[in-house]
Amino acid sequence: xxxxxxxxxxxxxxxxxxxxxxxDLRDVRSIDVYALLLLDLVxxxxxESGAPLRVTWPESPSVRRWMTAxxxxxxxxxxxxxxxxxxxxxxxxxxxIDREDDVSRLVGSFDDRLSDxxxxxxxxxxxxxxxxxxxxxxxxxxxxxxxxxLDPHGIAAMHDDGHSVTLAIADKGxxxxxSLRLRLRLRLGLHPDSPGQASLEQSRLEQSRLEQxxxxxxxxxxxxxxxxxxxxxxxxxxxxxxxxxxxxxxxLVRSWxxxxxxxxxxxxxxxxxxxxxxxxxxxxxGVQIALSIPRAVFGIGEAAFxxxxxxxRGDPGFNEGNExxxx
Amino acid sequence: MKAMKKxxxxxxxxxxxxxxxxxxxxxxxVLLAALDDLPPDGQLVLSLRGIDVLSGSFADEAIGKIxxxxxxxxxxxRTLVVASSSADLVEDLSDxxxxxxxxxxxxxxxxxGTWRVLGCLARPLVDTLELLxxxxxxxxxxxxxxxxxxxxxxxxxxxxxxxLRLVREEKIDVAAPNTQYRFHAIVE
Numbered sequence: 001x002x003x004x005x006x007x008x009x010x011x012x013x014x015x016x017x018x019x020x021x022x023x024d025l026r027d028v029r030s031i032d033v034y035a036l037l038l039l040d041l042v043x044x045x046x047x048e049s050g051a052p053l054r055v056t057w058p059e060s061p062s063v064r065r066w067m068t069a070x071x072x073x074x075x076x077x078x079x080x081x082x083x084x085x086x087x088x089x090x091x092x093x094x095x096x097i098d099r100e101d102d103v104s105r106l107v108g109s110f111d112d113r114l115s116d117x118x119x120x121x122x123x124x125x126x127x128x129x130x131x132x133x134x135x136x137x138x139x140x141x142x143x144x145x146x147x148x149x150l151d152p153h154g155i156a157a158m159h160d161d162g163h164s165v166t167l168a169i170a171d172k173g174x175x176x177x178x179s180l181r182l183r184l185r186l187r188l189g190l191h192p193d194s195p196g197q198a199s200l201e202q203s204r205l206e207q208s209r210l211e212q213x214x215x216x217x218x219x220x221x222x223x224x225x226x227x228x229x230x231x232x233x234x235x236x237x238x239x240x241x242x243x244x245x246x247x248x249x250x251x252l253v254r255s256w257x258x259x260x261x262x263x264x265x266x267x268x269x270x271x272x273x274x275x276x277x278x279x280x281x282x283x284x285x286g287v288q289i290a291l292s293i294p295r296a297v298f299g300i301g302e303a304a305f306x307x308x309x310x311x312x313r314g315d316p317g318f319n320e321g322n323e324x325x326x327x
Numbered sequence: 328m329k330a331m332k333k334x335x336x337x338x339x340x341x342x343x344x345x346x347x348x349x350x351x352x353x354x355x356x357v358l359l360a361a362l363d364d365l366p367p368d369g370q371l372v373l374s375l376r377g378i379d380v381l382s383g384s385f386a387d388e389a390i391g392k393i394x395x396x397x398x399x400x401x402x403x404x405r406t407l408v409v410a411s412s413s414a415d416l417v418e419d420l421s422d423x424x425x426x427x428x429x430x431x432x433x434x435x436x437x438x439x440g441t442w443r444v445l446g447c448l449a450r451p452l453v454d455t456l457e458l459l460x461x462x463x464x465x466x467x468x469x470x471x472x473x474x475x476x477x478x479x480x481x482x483x484x485x486x487x488x489x490x491l492r493l494v495r496e497e498k499i500d501v502a503a504p505n506t507q508y509r510f511h512a513i514v515e
Contacts, residue, residue: 100347100348100349101349103346103347104342104344104346104350107344108344111344123413123415126379126380126415126416127415127418129344129379129380130381130382130383130419133344133346133380133382133384133385134382134383137346137347137348137349137384141348233426240426240427240428241387241388241391241423241426241427242387243426244383245383248383248419248422
């Protein structure tokens with residue numbers, strides 16, 4: 001079993017729609033970086049919702065080593081015991097994005113990791129850094145724009161599979177539809193939040209009521225919002241200088257013949273050079289994005305085999321039993 | 328018309344990698360102070376020397392919003408131009424200016440580089456601007472003849488360029504029934 005941007009949807013469907021409380025990942029032989037971030041958020045979301053998942057982690061030593069090297073769940077005791085063998089060198093392990101004033105430093109660390117490993121062409125490198133700057137700052141700027149999200153938990157990571165460099169960035173904040181509804185709510189004359197005047201729970205209830213009112217009047221679904229942001233460059237601001245970042249990034253990655261995945265709420269856009277469209281998926285908070293850019297764009301040749309050990313080749317020295325953990 | 332005072336502003340003082348709106352806001356405050364220090368017809372040359380990356384968000388917050396203010400006229404006849412070592416450095420700035428329906432002149436490639444328009448400027452306006460930049464200065468009549476267009480159409484074009492602070496105007500005959508103007512390029 002491979003956990004990819006497509007198959008991770010099966011996991012989400014199990015947990016979010018079928019409300020399964022256990023997750024069996026024993027047979028997972030590889031995980032891509034986007035799926036890894038979503039897995040992180042899903043496990044956290046379940047725990048915060050008061051119904052932690054019982055996870056059986058992958059048996060494959062190479063997958064476990066890679067997950068450890070990617071600093072998967074390094075901040076909590078998730079029960080994923082690190083494999084005793086040497087860890088693969090990852091392109092960029094998972095980092096947290098909390099504050100806007102930390103974004104430039106984080107982008108610098110991504111740049112350093114990428115530049116240290118590859119002598120890249122300047123022009124695509126600069127364009128890639130601009131993408132990082134825009135996507136990273138979106139989290140502190142938008143993921144909790146309503147002020148009622150306990151922890152949007154913005155995270156990002158980067159991986160090189162030998163053919164493409166993949167950047168994944170994800171949060172469990174308000175998502176695109178709620179963000180756009182903030183603008184619509186103002187247009188409809190509804191009052192903005194006043195979090196200081198009510199308890200958080202009251203604030204959430206009020207938020208939900210107002211959003212339902214907006215949705216009823218505007219019909220803005222997750223799919224509509226995703227299309228509006230990615231294809232039309234819409235944002236929650238009236239300022240004409242705002243918005244269009246995702247649209248521009250989307251266009252750029254397509255011009256590089258890369259692929260883009262954008263997930264928000266119950267809508268997912270998968271776009272490759274062959275085309276693509278928005279499809280319905282299990283509803284999950286926040287925005288999750290993956291950009292896969294062919295290595296050739298950066299002037300990097302193709303590797304003989306994907307780095308990072310995500311493709312399991314077995315490891316006869318690994319004989320630990322499976323762990324099951326409530327996380 | 329007397330030569331305008333030009334002051335170069337090195338934006339690298341805010342770092343080599345200019346990325347977030349928060350950083351852009353800080354830079355805008357300093358840039359506005361530098362603009363206000365200029366004489367009413369002065370020019371701020373925004374140098375991108377030493378810059379590695381200029382994101383759209385920073386560019387919009389620091390430069391796009393200043394361009395918007397300049398077109399409102401609250402900073403008199405002051406103008407702003409950009410100097411960049413490469414075209415790809417100003418790609419996102421150009422996109423952001425286009426979103427605001429604004430334009431800015433940018434010299435690409437060192438002191439002997441070429442001037443190009445960033446942002447959004449219709450082709451006829453670009454033609455008029457390029458002609459004026461080539462000549463240094465001209466009246467509407469002279470421009471209209473060279474472009475082979477009616478004077479009224481030419482007048483509308485240069486008025487738009489003046490509003491965008493891409494050219495300067497000088498009253499040359501206030502005694503005439505209709506005030507006569509001469510238009511000047513803001514770049515050499």
